């Protein structure tokens with residue numbers, strides 16, 4: 001499989017921000033999953 005749960009939003013598709021509550025995760029564009037090629041290697 002070439003998809004991985006987005007580590008930035010933990011698969012939620014959005015992230016909490018200090019102002020305004022939450023916004024669409026720009027790493028996965030709200031899908032909650034990212035392709036391996038764009039996942040940052042730990």
Ligand SMILES: [Zn+2]
Pocket residue numbers: 006007008009010011012013014025026027028029030031032033
């Ligand atoms: Zn995400």
